[in-house]
Amino acid sequence: MRTIRARRVLVLANPAAGPRKGRDEGGAVARAVSRAGVRCELERTRAPGDASRAAASAPAAGFDLVLAVGGDGTVHEAAQGIAGSGVALGVAPAGTMNLLARVLGIPLDAPRAAELLVLAGRRLAFRPGRAGERLFVLMAGIGFDAWVLREVLRRARGRPSMRHYAWGALRGLRTYRFPEIRFDAGDGRRLRATSAVVGRAPLYGGWLRPTPRASLERDELEICVFRGRSGPDYLRMAPSLWSGSHVDRADAEARIVTAVRGESHDPDVPVQLDGELAGTLPMEFGVSGRILVLAT
Amino acid sequence: MRLLLRNGRVLDPASGVDDTLDVLIEDGRIARLEAKIPARGAEVADLAGLVVCPGFLDMHVHLREPGQEWKETIATGTRAAAAGGFTGVACMPNTVPVNDSRSVTESILRTAARDAVVAVYPVGCVSKGQAGEELAEMADMFEAGARAFSDDGQPVASGLLLRKALEYSRLFDVPILDHCEDSGLVAGGVVHEGDVSTRMGLRGWPGVAEDVVVQRDVLLAEYTAGRLHVAHLSTGRSADIVRRAKKAGIRVTCEATPHHLALTDEAVSGFDTNAKMNPPLRPESDRRALLKALQDGTVDAIATDHAPHHADEKNVEFSRAPFGIVGLETAVSVCLDRLVHGGTIGLPRLVELFTSGPARILGLAKGTLAPGADADVTVLDPNRRVTVDPARFRSKSANTPFAGWSLRGAPVMTLVAGRIVHDGR
Ligand SMILES: [Zn+2]
Ligand SMILES: [Zn+2]
Numbered sequence: 001m002r003t004i005r006a007r008r009v010l011v012l013a014n015p016a017a018g019p020r021k022g023r024d025e026g027g028a029v030a031r032a033v034s035r036a037g038v039r040c041e042l043e044r045t046r047a048p049g050d051a052s053r054a055a056a057s058a059p060a061a062g063f064d065l066v067l068a069v070g071g072d073g074t075v076h077e078a079a080q081g082i083a084g085s086g087v088a089l090g091v092a093p094a095g096t097m098n099l100l101a102r103v104l105g106i107p108l109d110a111p112r113a114a115e116l117l118v119l120a121g122r123r124l125a126f127r128p129g130r131a132g133e134r135l136f137v138l139m140a141g142i143g144f145d146a147w148v149l150r151e152v153l154r155r156a157r158g159r160p161s162m163r164h165y166a167w168g169a170l171r172g173l174r175t176y177r178f179p180e181i182r183f184d185a186g187d188g189r190r191l192r193a194t195s196a197v198v199g200r201a202p203l204y205g206g207w208l209r210p211t212p213r214a215s216l217e218r219d220e221l222e223i224c225v226f227r228g229r230s231g232p233d234y235l236r237m238a239p240s241l242w243s244g245s246h247v248d249r250a251d252a253e254a255r256i257v258t259a260v261r262g263e264s265h266d267p268d269v270p271v272q273l274d275g276e277l278a279g280t281l282p283m284e285f286g287v288s289g290r291i292l293v294l295a296t
Numbered sequence: 297m298r299l300l301l302r303n304g305r306v307l308d309p310a311s312g313v314d315d316t317l318d319v320l321i322e323d324g325r326i327a328r329l330e331a332k333i334p335a336r337g338a339e340v341a342d343l344a345g346l347v348v349c350p351g352f353l354d355m356h357v358h359l360r361e362p363g364q365e366w367k368e369t370i371a372t373g374t375r376a377a378a379a380g381g382f383t384g385v386a387c388m389p390n391t392v393p394v395n396d397s398r399s400v401t402e403s404i405l406r407t408a409a410r411d412a413v414v415a416v417y418p419v420g421c422v423s424k425g426q427a428g429e430e431l432a433e434m435a436d437m438f439e440a441g442a443r444a445f446s447d448d449g450q451p452v453a454s455g456l457l458l459r460k461a462l463e464y465s466r467l468f469d470v471p472i473l474d475h476c477e478d479s480g481l482v483a484g485g486v487v488h489e490g491d492v493s494t495r496m497g498l499r500g501w502p503g504v505a506e507d508v509v510v511q512r513d514v515l516l517a518e519y520t521a522g523r524l525h526v527a528h529l530s531t532g533r534s535a536d537i538v539r540r541a542k543k544a545g546i547r548v549t550c551e552a553t554p555h556h557l558a559l560t561d562e563a564v565s566g567f568d569t570n571a572k573m574n575p576p577l578r579p580e581s582d583r584r585a586l587l588k589a590l591q592d593g594t595v596d597a598i599a600t601d602h603a604p605h606h607a608d609e610k611n612v613e614f615s616r617a618p619f620g621i622v623g624l625e626t627a628v629s630v631c632l633d634r635l636v637h638g639g640t641i642g643l644p645r646l647v648e649l650f651t652s653g654p655a656r657i658l659g660l661a662k663g664t665l666a667p668g669a670d671a672d673v674t675v676l677d678p679n680r681r682v683t684v685d686p687a688r689f690r691s692k693s694a695n696t697p698f699a700g701w702s703l704r705g706a707p708v709m710t711l712v713a714g715r716i717v718h719d720g721r
Contacts (some may be wrong), residue, residue: 048495048565134494150497151613154567175613267484268615270497277497 003120006065006088006295009033009040010058011114012051012078016159017070018094025094025110029069032111038118040067049077055089056081063087065295067117069110071095072138076274079137083128083290090117090295096162097275099138103201103216104296121295126216129200129273130288136273137292139204139211140285142262143181143195144226144234146270148172150277165206173231179266181281183225185257193225195234198260198285205275208241213256216294219287224254259286298322299714300335304343304675308350309644310652310664319348321671324713329667343675346708346721349647350663351383351672354624355654356448356473356527356551356599359385359416361407362400363392368604368692370404371411373624376602376691378718380624381707383672384415385602386658389426390449396421398436405441413717414710415672417443417658422461422472428453431460438468443658446473448527451509453479458513462522471525471549471657474513476534477575481505486615488561488576496567498615501576503531510534514541517548525657526550528601530575532585539594549657551599552586554623554630555697559583563697569610571697573603574619587640590649597653598646600627604693622691626698628674629682632705636678643678650674675709675721682706 011033013026030042041063045051051068055078058066068078069092082089092110093101100106104124107113129136141149152160152168160168176195183191197204199211199222211222228234228251240246247254262269263282271278301319306329308314318333319326354377360368368376370387377385387404389395395404401418408416420437422445424430434445445461452458452474461472482505487493489500510526514537517524529535529550541548555573560580563571571577589595603620610617628650635641641649651674655663662672684701686694710718 049491146497147613150567154614267499268486272497277495279494279497280499 003122006038006118006121008063009038009118010054010063010066011040011042012045012054012066012068012074013042014045014051014070014074017074019096019161026069028111029067029092029114032114033067033118036115036119051077052081054081058082059085059087065090065118067092067114069094072097072099072274073276075100075137076276079128079135079292083135083288083292086293088123088293088295090121097205099201099203099205103138103203104294106296117295124216124294124296125291126294127219127287127289128292129198129221130286131271131273131278132283134273134278135288135290135292136200138201138274140198141272142198142281143179143269144172144176145195145197146272146277147176149272149275150270151175153277173234176231177266178229179264179269181262181264181269183223183260183262185255185260191223191225191253191255193227194229196223196225196262198223209244210241210246211254212244213254220256220258221260221285221287222254223257223260224252227251259284297714298338300333300338300340301348301673302340302342304346304348306348306665307644307647308665309648310350311666313665314644319665321714324671326665326667326669326671329665345677347643347676347678349674349676350651350665351710351712352381352628352650352674353384353654353660353662354382354600354602354627355386355597355658357385357387357602357624358390358604358620359387360391360604362403366606366692369411370407370416372690372692373602374412374414374416376624376689377414378710379690379720380626381628381674381676381710382414382624383674383710383712384417384662386417386419386444388446388448389419389421394421394426395419396424396426396432398433398440401437401440401442414712417660419444419446419473421445422447422452423457426450428457431457431464434464435467438470443660444471444473444525446475446527448473448475451475451477451479455512455516459516459520462516462520462524465522469523469659471523473525473527474509475527476506476509476513478505478509481508486572486576487564488578490561490579492561492565496565503533503578503582506531506575507533507537510537514538514546514548518546521547524548528553528556528575528599529586529595530556530578530582532582535585535589535594539589539592542594549596550594551597552590552595553599553601554627555621557583557586557590558630558634559697567614568697569614569617570621570695572614572617572619573601573621590635590641595649596657598627598631598649599654600624604691605695606693607695610695621695621697622689622693625689625691626684626696628676628707629703629705630698632676632678633703637704671711671714673711674707676705677708678705680706680708
């Protein structure tokens with residue numbers, strides 16, 4: 001595939017992202033882009049919604065590439081603003097997990113990734129996942145993982161670390177309510193679950209692979225439902241999520257779908273999208289018509 | 297027993313007084329109100345630089361006794377009220393057991409006579425057992441001393457029941473205080489439905505779930521000619537409905553809380569369960585509409601909805617934490633700082649919202665310093681700087697979103713029937 005040299009780049013940095021607090025990754029990326037001889041502007045986000053707003057204004061301001069410096073959450077936010085505009089979105093990974101960078105095979109060093117994407121990037125146009133009004137790039141988590149995320153964010157002062165998540169997952173195994181969730185894919189077959197992951201990409205946090213068949217290159221989603229009814233049930237299933245053998249278990253099931261609606265009588269089933277909390281069920285999940293152009 | 301309050305700015309909107317005057321109190325009543333009153337053996341309190349107001353009333357308080365004494369008692373709740381500048385509180389009936397009969401009303405008043413340091417006005421249940429089905433014995437409770445009726449904590453869900461209550465209440469000319477919430481629409485929501493609820497992964501409680509019930513209640517008040525009072529108004533649309541109803545001559549009043557006037561739903565962004573209440577904090581547009589409703593007279597009273605919960609009950613997952621915050625010891629400072637110094641309303645209007653406003657709704661001969669009135673007095677220092685420190689609350693609970701706030705203006709002295717129940721000068 002042909003590579004493209006960017007003309008004008010908006011560097012969108014989330015200083016709160018990632019494990020290396022206090023390091024000015026945004027500044028380092030902006031310097032790398034300038035050194036490569038490409039015009040760029042640096043914008044640092046301060047509050048939720050900033051990245052989405054800044055990305056949305058990029059097309060009108062004449063940028064042809066937005067570089068999100070941060071983690072999957074930063075990409076998630078920027079994607080909301082930029083999808084459908086034709087302007088490309090690239091990730092200079094500076095987050096904790098950096099799943100999108102891993103999926104796309106981008107170097108896990110922000111300035112080096114930036115230089116590569118700006119000078120010789122390729123373009124992958126794909127249709128992101130849609131959850132209600134929002135888009136997601138990697139995955140939607142329904143139930144347990146969003147429950148854990150919410151509790152970790154409530155307890156952690158500042159940016160949570162991997163240890164917070166591990167602690168949160170253990171605590172979640174005791175506090176989660178294992179609600180009855182129903183998924184309807186519109187094809188007559190219903191799925192029952194106590195938690196689920198709707199994947200747009202094959203990777204998930206923590207080196208788990210609940211939806212290995214999902215691919216950015218195909219306009220479909222893979223839904224993986226979990227039916228365990230207790231913390232011990234979930235614990236017994238966890239190892240199979242590393243190997244991908246969970247689909248052989250009776251208490252898990254994975255299917256390829258184009259759209260699926262989730263609902264529950266329990267009013268408190270939270271949803272996370274790309275690691276960001278995003279409301280509660282009921283919610284429809286599908287593939288968006290707004291094309292997102294990724295720089296890879 | 298004579299007490300002379302000297303040199304204060306006496307501010308009594310009910311009788312149109314706003315002047316530097318001395319106030320002489322004799323036998324628990326206001327005896328005289330004049331420019332210079334000789335002491336003649338009376339005890340003297342020099343209040344130069346301070347504002348002397350009729351005693352503040354909080355018409356929406358959960359005292360939790362009987363039944364939930366680990367959260368609050370009549371003794372601690374009324375001490376919190378006194379420290380917060382209140383001389384009287386109306387206590388909601390959702391105790392354990394609920395206040396749905398003469399015997400519970402009487403026992404609350406007996407405990408109050410023994411333990412309370414400010415006046416306690418019981419609110420009786422609208423329905424038996426607060427179950428929303430059968431009308432409670434309102435006449436019995438009224439005779440025993442109940443001054444309003446409500447199923448607060450929950451709405452009067454049945455239109456038929458509300459109709460009966462409004463009709464029945466006309467006999468004693470008492471208001472029905474409704475907690476306006478369509479539970480079906482709320483559907484388990486815990487924060488305002490909007491950007492913040494999405495960002496937090498929490499079920500939203502949409503403003504329209506309040507508006508539809510306010511509108512229904514207003515229609516029933518018009519139909520029955522009963523007296524409706526909307527508790528803790530939280531949305532701009534509800535304020536519009538009340539404003540229009542008042543213009544049309546329908547007998548409706550409403551209250552707003554300091555937290556809905558001072559905070560928005562952004563306060564829950566950090567998952568602070570001390571900012572979780574029902575109705576939830578709303579976005580800035582609703583807050584602004586409430587401020588306008590304060591200015592134009594749509595809102596009749598400011599009430600705290602003081603809802604104490606133990607720290608252990610609040611320190612759980614956000615969606616599981618109980619609704620409610622304490623308010624008695626922060627309300628006056630929050631309102632002086634945000635509303636008066638913030639330029640929304642003048643001090644006389646604020647005093648009205650805390651005195652004659654609620655007194656009129658509850659039908660109490662209170663809220664004025666006119667000679668002959670009970671000597672319930674609240675003294676304010678409009679410029680004192682205070683920092684909210686929950687560790688120093690008299691309340692048993694400390695669930696406040698205002699911890700650490702630095703505020704300008706505070707209540708400094710409280711008198712009930714001529715007796716000083718709090719002196720922080
Ligand atoms: Zn209420
Ligand atoms: Zn209440």
